[in-house]
Amino acid sequence: MIYAVESETASGWCLPEAQLAISGIQVARAIYDTLVQPDASGEMAPMLAESVEPNDTFDSWTILLRQGVTFHDGTDLTAEVVKNNLDAYRGAYEGRSSLLFLFVLDHIDTVEATDDLTVTVTTKTPWPAFPSFLWSDGRLGIVGQAQLDDAEECDENLVGTGPFVKTEWKVNDHFSAEKNPDYWQEGEDGKPLPYLDEIEFRPQGEQTQRIEGVATGTYDAAHIENGDAISQGETIVDEGLANLITTSDFAEVAYLLLNESKAPFDNLDARLAVASALDREALNQTLNQGKTEVASGPFAPGSMGYVEDTPMPPFDLSAAKKHVAAYEQATGQKLSFVAPSPGGGGDQSAQELIQSQLAEAGIEMKLQTMEQSASIDRAIAGDFDMMLWRNHPGGDPDLQYIWWHSGSPVNFGRIDDPEVDRLLEEGRLTTDPDERAKIYQELNRRFADQAHGIWTTWSKWGVISAPTVHGVLDPKVDGGEPFPGLATGQPVSGLWVDP
Numbered sequence: 154m155i156y157a158v159e160s161e162t163a164s165g166w167c168l169p170e171a172q173l174a175i176s177g178i179q180v181a182r183a184i185y186d187t188l189v190q191p192d193a194s195g196e197m198a199p200m201l202a203e204s205v206e207p208n209d210t211f212d213s214w215t216i217l218l219r220q221g222v223t224f225h226d227g228t229d230l231t232a233e234v235v236k237n238n239l240d241a242y243r244g245a246y247e248g249r250s251s252l253l254f255l256f257v258l259d260h261i262d263t264v265e266a267t268d269d270l271t272v273t274v275t276t277k278t279p280w281p282a283f284p285s286f287l288w289s290d291g292r293l294g295i296v297g298q299a300q301l302d303d304a305e306e307c308d309e310n311l312v313g314t315g316p317f318v319k320t321e322w323k324v325n326d327h328f329s330a331e332k333n334p335d336y337w338q339e340g341e342d343g344k345p346l347p348y349l350d351e352i353e354f355r356p357q358g359e360q361t362q363r364i365e366g367v368a369t370g371t372y373d374a375a376h377i378e379n380g381d382a383i384s385q386g387e388t389i390v391d392e393g394l395a396n397l398i399t400t401s402d403f404a405e406v407a408y409l410l411l412n413e414s415k416a417p418f419d420n421l422d423a424r425l426a427v428a429s430a431l432d433r434e435a436l437n438q439t440l441n442q443g444k445t446e447v448a449s450g451p452f453a454p455g456s457m458g459y460v461e462d463t464p465m466p467p468f469d470l471s472a473a474k475k476h477v478a479a480y481e482q483a484t485g486q487k488l489s490f491v492a493p494s495p496g497g498g499g500d501q502s503a504q505e506l507i508q509s510q511l512a513e514a515g516i517e518m519k520l521q522t523m524e525q526s527a528s529i530d531r532a533i534a535g536d537f538d539m540m541l542w543r544n545h546p547g548g549d550p551d552l553q554y555i556w557w558h559s560g561s562p563v564n565f566g567r568i569d570d571p572e573v574d575r576l577l578e579e580g581r582l583t584t585d586p587d588e589r590a591k592i593y594q595e596l597n598r599r600f601a602d603q604a605h606g607i608w609t610t611w612s613k614w615g616v617i618s619a620p621t622v623h624g625v626l627d628p629k630v631d632g633g634e635p636f637p638g639l640a641t642g643q644p645v646s647g648l649w650v651d652p
Contacts, residue, residue: 154352154622154650157363157375161325161356165308168294169241169251169301172529175376178291179642180328180354185294185313188216188235188287191636195403195455195548197284198631201230201295201314205287211279211584216272216287222337224297225311225318232266234298239264239274241301242293248304254293256561257286260581281584282551290546290641316347316646328354340628340647348624348649361385367617368394373650374618374625376639378543379407379610380441386617398625399615401446403547403638404453409507409607410542412535414567417480417490424604426476426488427539428466430514431507433609435468440503441610448608450597451545451553457586458550458593465601465608473514489517490538493531500541532565543612546640550593551581557605568605614639621651 162177222230243258297312317330363375452458627647
């Protein structure tokens with residue numbers, strides 16, 4: 154089976170050090186398993202761990218591992234290997250330099266292998282959302298000891314417990330993997346997973362090319378996102394050339410990511426000017442044909458942090474011009490900024506439309522061409538004024554702590570708001586679900602009030618596939634229905650193709 158993804162993961166899959174967007178996560182899910190996985194409701198269910206249980210105060214967690222699981226190199230899944238993985242992810246394992254997860258798992262105090270199949274994790278304070286961090290949107294796969302200790306080629310010599318074993322990776326061309334004959338999981342039919350003998354991922358940055366590739370037989374499946382692509386996919390479906398699954402469940406949010414560490418967006422009037430000048434409904438109709446929902450904040454419906462009517466500024470050119478004037482009076486500078494653009498495709502169309510809307514309010518938005526694969530590096534370096542961004546898929550709101558807390562290296566917007574920090578910290582420590590909901594709803598309103606990010610739409614993801622492809626969301630999770638979200642890729646062990 155040939156599966157088209159939206160971009161290459163040039164930095165590879167040394168998972169404790171990796172920076173994975175959806176394409177990288179999709180490949181990782183073929184090679185690695187996580188300790189837990191989301192079920193149909195988004196709650197964490199067993200995967201490599203049979204159970205993850207807290208003590209009464211939620212500051213000690215017992216992870217009981219599944220018996221009989223082996224890595225691709227034949228070694229056993231043991232508590233010691235899992236301990237070493239968790240230590241590597243949190244920056245406490247010699248030879249591995251954690252990046253993203255150094256902060257994600259900073260709340261862990263100790264990790265101990267208490268017997269062959271049991272790991273005990275203590276946390277610095279109560280941490281009720283801890284199991285969600287063992288999933289981390291599919292990024293926290295368990296790596297074999299040989300890969301973990303590979304000083305030279307950890308990014309390429311991949312050793313997981315997952316359904317497929319890497320055979321070849323040619324950067325910007327293909328990533329190939331073959332069936333793991335010793336995979337631990339069975340399908341609903343009682344047969345060993347995976348069903349496919351081989352899977353190959355091919356990077357293709359243009360959604361139109363991914364869709365046409367499925368229609369012509371170049372690809373068997375591809376992931377796609379949002380209105381134009383979904384409409385094009387529906388046309389192919391109507392012609393009998395493909396099947397299409399789409400969902401906004403557990404959606405990411407698309408937004409204008411503003412760098413608040415420097416001018417102009419260190420100024421509230423500048424942020425409010427852009428928010429007021431942006432006609433988000435018109436953007437949605439033009440770019441997505443109204444097939445996605447305009448976002449009121451980062452938390453989509455179904456999240457405990459969702460608020461239907463936040464104080465986010467509505468489209469109002471008069472208000473936008475007043476904020477522009479206030480900014481220019483305070484700074485003596487024209488409200489002008491640079492937005493890196495990947496060039497070509499939907500992102501460029503979106504940026505050009507945003508550029509024209511902002512110009513109506515006297516805001517100058519200058520486009521600067523960049524490679525699509527460079528976006529994460531530029532976000533980490535703070536080398537931007539504004540970028541179109543997509544992140545924060547549904548799940549426990551505490552998962553967003555790393556993206557917004559002022560002390561986080563992946564707080565790409567450089568938000569430095571004591572009130573945001575306070576709410577994030579309270580949400581993390583609070584164990585009562587109703588109280589946590591109130592905290593995250595207040596956080597949602599704070600974001601809107603301060604224009605920390607300008608939310609446009611909740612993303613709709615789809616998987617388009619040839620009519621011969623089946624099992625897109627399979628297998629079932631812990632005996633129940635599969636997780637319906639597609640923002641972090643899909644499982645591939647249940648895929649099969651008609652002979």
